[in-house]
Amino acid sequence: MALKQYLLIPGPTPVPPEVLSALSHPMINHRSSDFKAVLSEVTEGLKWAYQTKNDVLILTASGTGAMEAAIVNTLSPGDKILILNIGAFGSRFVKIAKAYGLNVDDMKIERGKAADPKAVAQKLKEDKNKEIKAVIFQMNETSTGVINDVKSIAAVVKEHGALVIVDAVSGLLTADLKTDEWGLDVVAAGSQKAFMVPPGLSFVSMSEKAWKAYEASKMPRFYFDLGAAKKFAATGETPWTPCLTIAFGMQVSMRMLKAEGLENIFARHNKLSKAVRAGVKALGFGLLTDDRCASKAVTPVIPPAGIDAEALRKAVREQFGVVLAGGQEDLKGKLFRIGHLGYIDKMDMVTAFAALEIVGTQMGANIKMGSSVAAVEEMLK
Ligand SMILES: *Cc1c(COP(=O)(O)O)cnc(C)c1O
Numbered sequence: 148m149a150l151k152q153y154l155l156i157p158g159p160t161p162v163p164p165e166v167l168s169a170l171s172h173p174m175i176n177h178r179s180s181d182f183k184a185v186l187s188e189v190t191e192g193l194k195w196a197y198q199t200k201n202d203v204l205i206l207t208a209s210g211t212g213a214m215e216a217a218i219v220n221t222l223s224p225g226d227k228i229l230i231l232n233i234g235a236f237g238s239r240f241v242k243i244a245k246a247y248g249l250n251v252d253d254m255k256i257e258r259g260k261a262a263d264p265k266a267v268a269q270k271l272k273e274d275k276n277k278e279i280k281a282v283i284f285q286m287n288e289t290s291t292g293v294i295n296d297v298k299s300i301a302a303v304v305k306e307h308g309a310l311v312i313v314d315a316v317s318g319l320l321t322a323d324l325k326t327d328e329w330g331l332d333v334v335a336a337g338s339q340k341a342f343m344v345p346p347g348l349s350f351v352s353m354s355e356k357a358w359k360a361y362e363a364s365k366m367p368r369f370y371f372d373l374g375a376a377k378k379f380a381a382t383g384e385t386p387w388t389p390c391l392t393i394a395f396g397m398q399v400s401m402r403m404l405k406a407e408g409l410e411n412i413f414a415r416h417n418k419l420s421k422a423v424r425a426g427v428k429a430l431g432f433g434l435l436t437d438d439r440c441a442s443k444a445v446t447p448v449i450p451p452a453g454i455d456a457e458a459l460r461k462a463v464r465e466q467f468g469v470v471l472a473g474g475q476e477d478l479k480g481k482l483f484r485i486g487h488l489g490y491i492d493k494m495d496m497v498t499a500f501a502a503l504e505i506v507g508t509q510m511g512a513n514i515k516m517g518s519s520v521a522a523v524e525e526m527l528k
Contacts, residue, residue, distance in 0.1 A: 161343070231295070341444070425526045
């Protein structure tokens with residue numbers, strides 16, 4: 148028999164049955180009043196999730212499309228920008244920016260650590276002529292399981308005057324993000340992470356300051372032109388045919404999330420993050436990050452010496468259907484990652500640690516059966 152699958156990766160996340168059935172909605176005219184109502188409900192929900200009154204535009208693309216849109220709509224070739232590169236997604240921003248001819252200051256930070264707002268402030272102080280046009284960073288770096296102090300970083304960038312561009316694709320809804328209160332100019336998100344919907348749509352918010360930058364921007368753009376998106380959004384449409392299927396899914400997931408409430412959603416992710424960290428310690432495995440900057444979405448785990456992360460990942464998948472993520476960039480093969488965002492729940496964590504105990508023991512780790520499961524249970528009480 149095919150194994151039951153426990154998809155515990157940091158996106159795409161599992162999809163609740165209510166959303167899955169919404170995905171089978173027949174196609175309708177994407178310029179009909181029926182579909183306008185769907186887009187309008189999704190947009191209102193996004194504003195709620197972003198905690199913003201700014202425009203939030205809907206793109207048919209994975210999260211990387213939203214990252215690219217953030218860059219091509221606010222900057223011009225040759226502009227100097229500062230990227231706080233704390234992991235693989237920071238490196239992706241560097242690649243996108245270079246592809247568009249930006250002058251990138253790549254502030255590469257030790258993997259497993261968050262960006263230090265004081266170091267960012269120092270860097271911006273040195274920019275006497277205010278050449279840096281934007282500071283770009285992740286809310287949550289999925290490859291290293293690190294959450295940045297977005298509020299403090301944004302505050303020092305505001306003092307300097309550069310745009311604050313945040314990739315919150317894996318971070319949004321896993322922890323508080325106050326787009327307006329913290330002065331975030333552009334924020335990117337995607338359907339397949341904490342929204343519990345398959346990949347296909349991504350989202351970008353634009354502050355008034357970001358729209359001013361848009362007017363001045365000379366970057367080439369077409370598909371991701373947010374000016375066009377804004378114009379069409381005013382009539383409840385998108386410039387091009389959107390992925391209607393995912394919009395139907397987003398409508399249902401948004402209703403579920405709103406019924407739960409932001410504080411409860413944050414608390415749910417926080418609880419799972421704490422439970423996983425307790426489980427890892429009880430297993431005798433290692434954590435990449437310390438508690439202060441621990442992601443609420445995903446936890447990287449370092450197996451003990453002599454146990455290969457990839458072999459362990461393969462064994463838990465083949466024996467128990469537990470699907471974990473591998474390492475990225477330099478961390479490939481050195482660790483595996485447990486996703487705990489979106490439609491991943493408490494019992495999924497118990498399951499994952501039960502499987503890790505059995506497979507870890509098979510591979511020679513000295514594990515007392517039930518020890519990590521007990522540690523997880525303690526945190527879930
Ligand atoms: C998932 C993710 C993205 C988007 O990646 P896609 O594969 O394009 O969906 C962007 N940034 C972060 C931090 C992510 O976790």
